[in-house]
Amino acid sequence: MKKILFILLFTFSIVYPQIKFDDYFVEKTLRLDFYHTGDKNSETISFDKLIEEPIWSGTKKNIIDQFGYGNYMLKVFDESSNQLIYSRGFSTLFQEWQSTEEAKHTLRTFSGSVVMPFPKNKIRVEILKRDRRNNFEKKFEYAVNPDNYFIIQEQAKVYPKFEVVNSGDPSTKLDIVIIPEGYTKDEMQKFKDDCKRFAGYLFEYSPFKENTDKINIWGVEAPSLESGTDIPGKDVWVKTILNSRFYTFDSERYLMTLDYHAIRDYAANAPNDQIYVLVNTSKYGGGAIYNYYNVSAADNQLSKQVFVHEFGHGLAALADEYGDDPTYQDYYPLDVEPWEPNITTLVDFNSKWKNLVDEGTPLPTNDEEKYKDKIGAFEGAGYASKGVYRPTHNSLMRAFSSNEFNQVCKEVLEKIINSYTE
Numbered sequence: 001m002k003k004i005l006f007i008l009l010f011t012f013s014i015v016y017p018q019i020k021f022d023d024y025f026v027e028k029t030l031r032l033d034f035y036h037t038g039d040k041n042s043e044t045i046s047f048d049k050l051i052e053e054p055i056w057s058g059t060k061k062n063i064i065d066q067f068g069y070g071n072y073m074l075k076v077f078d079e080s081s082n083q084l085i086y087s088r089g090f091s092t093l094f095q096e097w098q099s100t101e102e103a104k105h106t107l108r109t110f111s112g113s114v115v116m117p118f119p120k121n122k123i124r125v126e127i128l129k130r131d132r133r134n135n136f137e138k139k140f141e142y143a144v145n146p147d148n149y150f151i152i153q154e155q156a157k158v159y160p161k162f163e164v165v166n167s168g169d170p171s172t173k174l175d176i177v178i179i180p181e182g183y184t185k186d187e188m189q190k191f192k193d194d195c196k197r198f199a200g201y202l203f204e205y206s207p208f209k210e211n212t213d214k215i216n217i218w219g220v221e222a223p224s225l226e227s228g229t230d231i232p233g234k235d236v237w238v239k240t241i242l243n244s245r246f247y248t249f250d251s252e253r254y255l256m257t258l259d260y261h262a263i264r265d266y267a268a269n270a271p272n273d274q275i276y277v278l279v280n281t282s283k284y285g286g287g288a289i290y291n292y293y294n295v296s297a298a299d300n301q302l303s304k305q306v307f308v309h310e311f312g313h314g315l316a317a318l319a320d321e322y323g324d325d326p327t328y329q330d331y332y333p334l335d336v337e338p339w340e341p342n343i344t345t346l347v348d349f350n351s352k353w354k355n356l357v358d359e360g361t362p363l364p365t366n367d368e369e370k371y372k373d374k375i376g377a378f379e380g381a382g383y384a385s386k387g388v389y390r391p392t393h394n395s396l397m398r399a400f401s402s403n404e405f406n407q408v409c410k411e412v413l414e415k416i417i418n419s420y421t422e
Helices: 002-015 093-097 185-202 209-214 260-267 303-316 407-421
Strands: 025-039 042-053 072-078 084-090 108-119 123-130 136-144 161-165 174-181 215-220 274-279 286-289 293-297 378-381 384-390
Touching: 025 136, 025 260, 042 108, 042 136, 072 108, 084 108, 093 108, 108 123, 108 260, 161 185, 174 185, 174 260, 174 407, 185 215, 185 274, 185 303, 209 215, 209 407, 260 274, 274 303, 286 303, 293 303, 303 407
Parallel strands: 174 215, 174 274, 274 293
Antiparallel strands: 025 042, 025 108, 072 084, 072 123, 123 136, 161 215, 286 293, 378 384
């Protein structure tokens, strides 16, 4: 095992040479806002604006993406040398929408944004997207001169931040910022109390409880005019800062917002590697997308499990391990290995968790009592009942009758946390 690990690390160092942060960047953030426009089979990414933000809280060491997760990949190149100096995988709400029934006959536009350390010199920004075979194709390219006087410097939405958990220097910690949605000015103390409560929830679960000292959590005091959130199916409409709503993609429990630029505006008030939107409602729901944002209802009896489950999506690109969700149609081609680390089509199982499967455990694995506590390949995952497999009979990424991540998910989460804090 040690020899294999050495070989992998040696190979990694050849493919991704070490980039010194201070050679290319200063400790600020450059944000590039854009729009996705398209339908099921098309997409155009159009430039909107550049914004300078005063905080860079991301790692200054692992600035080249180590994992290859996400439906998109941001790449930043130094213009003069053509050297890749920053990259980060991510996914979007637009790409999810493309798999819905509506996308077959409707052209829509969604807001998008990417952030990177602020460059010292001219750069080229590229955004690549996976095709149905999981190959990345370039969808967008933009040249940036950091001296351009059209880079916006004023902060659009300025609000106080507060510490929920402070473990140290943001550049060496995983920083989570919590944004209040549907909390009025008179409910800001409730929001602060809720932030403490949900931080406690997070640290009840492995591997977060073993890594408390690697995580900072912040809150932003940004009140809404009214309490709650929109519930279109019940004709409920509420004036809130992010315009969140249930019934996203006509799925009642899917609680999200389409206004990603606003999310980024509010998140800019505090260090943020991950953005969590806490919604002041007791109705069951939430959602999350990898390196995009996370959402949970605050006051449902299942909010603890929703909060942690969704963070598995947003932080570590964990896929849902349940099947039969009609919202998404043919989400995973069965002849292609999914990029998500905790599901497989068995097309390339060696690249997943095959090394964790005990000798004698059949593949695929029968979902019966004797394998209930085993790691295998259990059919039914990724919104499909057939052809997509999960690591265990049950886990927090499948159903809340389980109250923990399985071993596969824990190992991925641990690696992601370490990538921010090494």
